[in-house]
Amino acid sequence: MWSRRRGHLRPTVCGVETSGLEPRDLGSALRKARREQQLVSKRLLREDAPEEAGEGCVAAILGEAEVQQFLRQAQRGTEEKEREGALVSLRRGLQHPETQQTFIQLEGSMRTLVGLLTSNQALLQLEAARCLHELSHSEQSTIAEACLPATSYLLTYLSGHSSDFIELCLYTLGNLIVESEAVRRQLLPQGIVPALAACIQSPHVAVLEALGYALSQLLQAKEAPEKIIPSILASTLPQHMLQMLQPGPKLNPGVAVEFAWCLHYIICSQVSNPLLIGHGALSTLGLLLLDLAGAVQRTEDAGLELLACPVLRCLSNLLTEAAVETVGGQMQLRDERVVAALFILLQFFFQKQPSLLPEGLWLLNNLTANSPSFCTSLLSLDLIEPLLQLLPVSNVVSVMVLTVLCNVAEKGPAYCQRLWPGPLLPTLLHTLAFSDTEVVGQSLELLHLLFLYQPEAVQVFLQQSGLQALERHQEEAQLQDRVYALRQTALQG
Amino acid sequence: MQLPPALCARLAAGPGVAEPLPVERDPAAGAAPFRFVARPVRFPREHEFFEDGDVQRHLYLQDVLMQVADAPEKPRVPAFACQVAGCCQVFDALDDYEHHYHTLHGNVCSFCKRAFPSGHLLDAHILEWHDSLFQILSERQDMYQCLVEGCTEKFKTSRDRKDHLVRIHLYPVDFRFDKPKKNRSPASAEVPGDSGERSEGEAMEICSEPVAASPAPAGERRTYSHRSVSKLFLKHVLNVCSVLRILGCTLGRCASHTEFRKVTLGKKIGFRFCRRRKSRCFRSCE
Numbered sequence: 107m108w109s110r111r112r113g114h115l116r117p118t119v120c121g122v123e124t125s126g127l128e129p130r131d132l133g134s135a136l137r138k139a140r141r142e143q144q145l146v147s148k149r150l151l152r153e154d155a156p157e158e159a160g161e162g163c164v165a166a167i168l169g170e171a172e173v174q175q176f177l178r179q180a181q182r183g184t185e186e187k188e189r190e191g192a193l194v195s196l197r198r199g200l201q202h203p204e205t206q207q208t209f210i211q212l213e214g215s216m217r218t219l220v221g222l223l224t225s226n227q228a229l230l231q232l233e234a235a236r237c238l239h240e241l242s243h244s245e246q247s248t249i250a251e252a253c254l255p256a257t258s259y260l261l262t263y264l265s266g267h268s269s270d271f272i273e274l275c276l277y278t279l280g281n282l283i284v285e286s287e288a289v290r291r292q293l294l295p296q297g298i299v300p301a302l303a304a305c306i307q308s309p310h311v312a313v314l315e316a317l318g319y320a321l322s323q324l325l326q327a328k329e330a331p332e333k334i335i336p337s338i339l340a341s342t343l344p345q346h347m348l349q350m351l352q353p354g355p356k357l358n359p360g361v362a363v364e365f366a367w368c369l370h371y372i373i374c375s376q377v378s379n380p381l382l383i384g385h386g387a388l389s390t391l392g393l394l395l396l397d398l399a400g401a402v403q404r405t406e407d408a409g410l411e412l413l414a415c416p417v418l419r420c421l422s423n424l425l426t427e428a429a430v431e432t433v434g435g436q437m438q439l440r441d442e443r444v445v446a447a448l449f450i451l452l453q454f455f456f457q458k459q460p461s462l463l464p465e466g467l468w469l470l471n472n473l474t475a476n477s478p479s480f481c482t483s484l485l486s487l488d489l490i491e492p493l494l495q496l497l498p499v500s501n502v503v504s505v506m507v508l509t510v511l512c513n514v515a516e517k518g519p520a521y522c523q524r525l526w527p528g529p530l531l532p533t534l535l536h537t538l539a540f541s542d543t544e545v546v547g548q549s550l551e552l553l554h555l556l557f558l559y560q561p562e563a564v565q566v567f568l569q570q571s572g573l574q575a576l577e578r579h580q581e582e583a584q585l586q587d588r589v590y591a592l593r594q595t596a597l598q599g
Numbered sequence: 600m601q602l603p604p605a606l607c608a609r610l611a612a613g614p615g616v617a618e619p620l621p622v623e624r625d626p627a628a629g630a631a632p633f634r635f636v637a638r639p640v641r642f643p644r645e646h647e648f649f650e651d652g653d654v655q656r657h658l659y660l661q662d663v664l665m666q667v668a669d670a671p672e673k674p675r676v677p678a679f680a681c682q683v684a685g686c687c688q689v690f691d692a693l694d695d696y697e698h699h700y701h702t703l704h705g706n707v708c709s710f711c712k713r714a715f716p717s718g719h720l721l722d723a724h725i726l727e728w729h730d731s732l733f734q735i736l737s738e739r740q741d742m743y744q745c746l747v748e749g750c751t752e753k754f755k756t757s758r759d760r761k762d763h764l765v766r767i768h769l770y771p772v773d774f775r776f777d778k779p780k781k782n783r784s785p786a787s788a789e790v791p792g793d794s795g796e797r798s799e800g801e802a803m804e805i806c807s808e809p810v811a812a813s814p815a816p817a818g819e820r821r822t823y824s825h826r827s828v829s830k831l832f833l834k835h836v837l838n839v840c841s842v843l844r845i846l847g848c849t850l851g852r853c854a855s856h857t858e859f860r861k862v863t864l865g866k867k868i869g870f871r872f873c874r875r876r877k878s879r880c881f882r883s884c885e
Contacts (some may be wrong), residue, residue: 136654147660224775226714228699258770265717265748268701270694292769300749319660367656374644399610412659415652419642426641441614446606456600461651468648472639478619486617488603495600513637518623551635558625587632 148281149319150243151274168199170208177218180234186227193222193233200240209241210252220256235274242281250285257282257293264301269310276305276313280320283327290327294334298324303341311358314350318364325371335377344372344382348390351417353397359413362394366416373423380427388439391421399447402454411459414451418465425472442483445473449489452496460499467496467506474513481514485524490514494533501542508537508548515555522559530556531563531570538575543584550588557595564596572596685712719748720776727757728780746770746777 168176176199179192199205209215222234238260241253260275279298282289305317321343324334338344347365351357369387373379398414425439448470455462473480484490493511497504511530514521534556537549556563576593579585629636642648678691683704690696706721707714710729715721723744726733736742741753743760747768754760757779764770764777 133651133654136657137650140650140653140657147657149660150662226703228702229695231702232698255771258768258774262716262720262776265719266701267705268698271698271702295768296770297747297749297768300747304748363659371644374642376641376643396610403607403610412655415655419649419652422639423641426639440616442617443610443612443614446610449602449606450610453600453602459655461655464648465652468640468642475637475639478622479617482619483617485620487606487609489606492600492602512635516624516628516635516637518621518625520620520623524620548635551633554633555628555635558628591632 146245146284148243148284149277150281151239151277165198165201167202168196168205168208170212173199173205173209173212173215177212177215180222180230181218186229189227190229190233193230193237197233197237197240200237203244203246206241206244206246206249210249216252216255220259223256223259232271232274235271235278239274239278239281242278242285244285247286247288250282251288253278253282254289254292257289258296261293261296261298261301264305269308269313272305272308273310273312273316276316276320280316280323283320284323287327287329290324290329290334293324294337299334299337299341299343303343303346306343306346311361314358314361315364318350318361318368322364322367322371325368325375330371331375331377335372335375338372339378339381344385348382348385348387351390351394353394357397359409363413363416366413366420370416370419370423373420376423379424383424383427387420388424391417391424392439392441392444395421395451396441396443396447399450402450411455411462414454415462415465418451418462418469422465422469422472425469439473440477440479442480442487445470445480445483445489446487448473449487449492453492456496456499460503463496463499463503464506467503467510470510471506471513474510478517481517481521484510484514485521490525491529494529497533497537501540501545504537504540504542504545505548508545508552512548512552512555515552515559519559522556525556526560526563527566531566535567535570535572535575538572538578543582546579546582547585547588550585550592553592554588554595557592568596715776720746746774 173196176192176196180189180196183189183192196209200209219234219237222230223238225231225234238253238256241249244250257279260279263275264272266272279293283293302317302321305313308314308317321338324330325338327334347368350361350365351369369382369391373382373387394417395414398410398417402410421439448466452463452466452470455466474484484493490511493507496507511525515525534549534553537545538553540546540549553567557567573593573596576589576596580589580593582589675691676693678689679696680686681688681690681696681699681704683700686704688699690699702716703714705714706716706718708721708724708729710725713724715724723746727743733742737755741755743754743757745752745754745760745763745768747764747770750768752763754763757777761772761774761777761779764774765772770777
């Protein structure tokens with residue numbers, strides 16, 4: 107029944123003017139919007155049926171008289187087809203913000219629409235819901251708030267059985283939720299959390315994906331950590347979410363993407379992550395990571411990063427929880443294959459989506475920071491050299507690569523011996539030539555550890571003009587103490 | 600970025616934990632001016648570290664990243680009428696019929712033919728409108744259950760419950776699935792539309808034509824248990840199912856059938872972001 111809107115850049119993407127923008131500039135505009143917390147994402151389901159296209163041209167903006175006429179026809183028409191047709195015309199007009207404004211300013215319009223939404227004519231009900239869905243896509247919070255009278259019904263219909271209708275209600279709710287705090291303030295007491303907890307047991311994939319979307323919007327609310335996440339965690343939703351993320355034949359990527367993002371919003375809000383760990387989140391996400399790496403190997407295609415990104419974030423943040431350590435002081439996530447999988451994903455990001463490399467390296471840092479076992483894996487699986495190959499990507503990536511290497515080196519001589527000889531020293535001499543202070547600073551830290559645990563490195567360093575490389579930075583305020591100390595070590599050694 | 604060839608094999612092999620090399624730290628490692636400490640890092644939600652990934656997510660939701668396939672044609676079938684007794688609707692698309700069925704026949708009270716959007720609301724209606732035992736008990740204790748799923752509050756009267764719905768759950772005062780029971784007319788069983796309004800505000804009814812047969816003869820007050828109501832309801836479903844069998848379709852939950860939606864990407868797809876949506880499975884229902 108539904109297809110997603112055809113892919114093309116809209117003139118504005120949620121308040122961000124995008125017409126005529128190159129993709130790179132679009133990215134900048136969206137990043138800026140995110141920084142200002144203006145990045146509002148919505149889903150629009152719109153049926154582009156052949157007959158509509160055949161009637162030609164874009165739907166026209168409707169004036170007040172026309173809106174009134176269509177509503178009257180829908181409410182009081184004698185023929186069902188005529189009533190349905192009136193709502194279809196109204197719905198098309200509501201694609202325009204001007205028509206949306208006209209609609210909400212018209213007295214009694216929402217009441218009539220809600221009446222049609224709850225009518226005894228199923229197809230009228232569906233068209234009324236589609237009109238509401240168009241309204242939900244508005245970027246004006248006043249329009250979202252005008253839809254408040256409908257929310258109790260949208261929630262009620264979530265316990266129905268018509269999967270297409272439920273899907274539509276969920277996307278509409280998701281759009282309204284993200285647009286207006288007033289809507290969220292009403293939906294919570296209206297029982298959205300238990301309604302979602304019941305609906306998540308649906309066997310329909312489209313419903314689950316829509317539910318994940320709506321839930322992800324709810325979880326992104328600024329008041330979510332205090333007002334929403336606790337009741338989500340107290341419900342059965344977390345267990346169901348984790349079930350949707352278990353790898354296997356039943357895993358549906360579209361559904362998994364939504365629930366992975368939901369988990370990310372919960373986890374990074376740090377409300378009660380030990381509870382999620384108790385539900386097996388670490389092992390589920392770890393297995394999913396392995397599955398993703400397997401999928402990457404089997405295919406060239408894009409789209410996997412949409413799921414990989416939130417999974418990496420969830421794992422990374424969960425690893426910072428004290429609950430990760432069991433009684434024996436061992437991490438719950440210990441399987442060496444996680445490191446192998448992560449590198450396969452890093453290679454995939456390197457080729458297809460370099461902007462996600464920092465997120466992958468973040469997980470690598472959190473895996474290796476307190477784990478001699480994972481540091482040993484990096485060495486025994488020969489992953490140091492691939493790691494070094496990432497250095498040229500960007501300064502942020504360089505700092506993270508060097509940090510991971512420091513995680514390995516700081517564990518002592520047994521580890522540094524495995525870093526020597528090899529490409530590490532030449533690489534450090536190269537990164538010391540960078541102008542970025544943070545990159546150089548991290549290089550100095552690593553050099554210090556190498557000199558400490560592998561003194562033979564000092565001689566080679568001096569022979570390869572290491573001192574000159576150091577002296578380049580001796581005036582830099584943030585670096586000079588460390589430069590001086592290393593110089594002393596080198597000269598004394 | 601070149602990965603060692605053995606890595607893929609390692610991924611394919613079983614789980615394992617590397618035996619860690621011995622850890623031996625020198626206190627000079629962390630001595631000033633050096634300040635490196637190995638530690639896991641956490642980022643809160645609004646951190647700028649997440650910018651790029653969040654923008655990707657946004658573009659995905661806005662469908663800028665993924666192009667859309669042609670909308671699947673609604674499968675058309677020869678026109679057929681709804682088989683539920685008293686229903687006169689005709690359809691030529693199975694999607695439409697499914698929505699109609701679920702909306703109007705899915706949760707129907709077999710006493711008064713009112714349709715409800717969920718089993719939960721139907722159960723409440725049957726108890727409160729058609730169960731004499733409920734009436735008796737409600738004189739002694741709070742029996743009117745809150746209609747919001749998950750809320751366990753009960754009330755003495757439907758009026759009190761409505762107040763609760765409005766005050767606590769912010770429901771509309773005229774919530775359409777909470778019509779108070781009107782004066783009982785002893786001469787007839789409940790009939791549709793007895794609230795007197797003929798508007799879209801009605802609790803849903805199956806058909807605008809009056810329903811001829813009623814299970815309860817006029818004047819007799821029955822106390823059907825919920826179970827016998829369910830049997831009547833089931834009979835409706837089975838009738839419909841047999842019709843649909845002829846059409847070669849299944850209705851309702853068919854757990855063995857996988858739904859998936861088709862989305863084409865800018866490039867060719869492999870991993871299951873390419874999904875095709877079948878709204879029906881054309882296997883006969885066993």
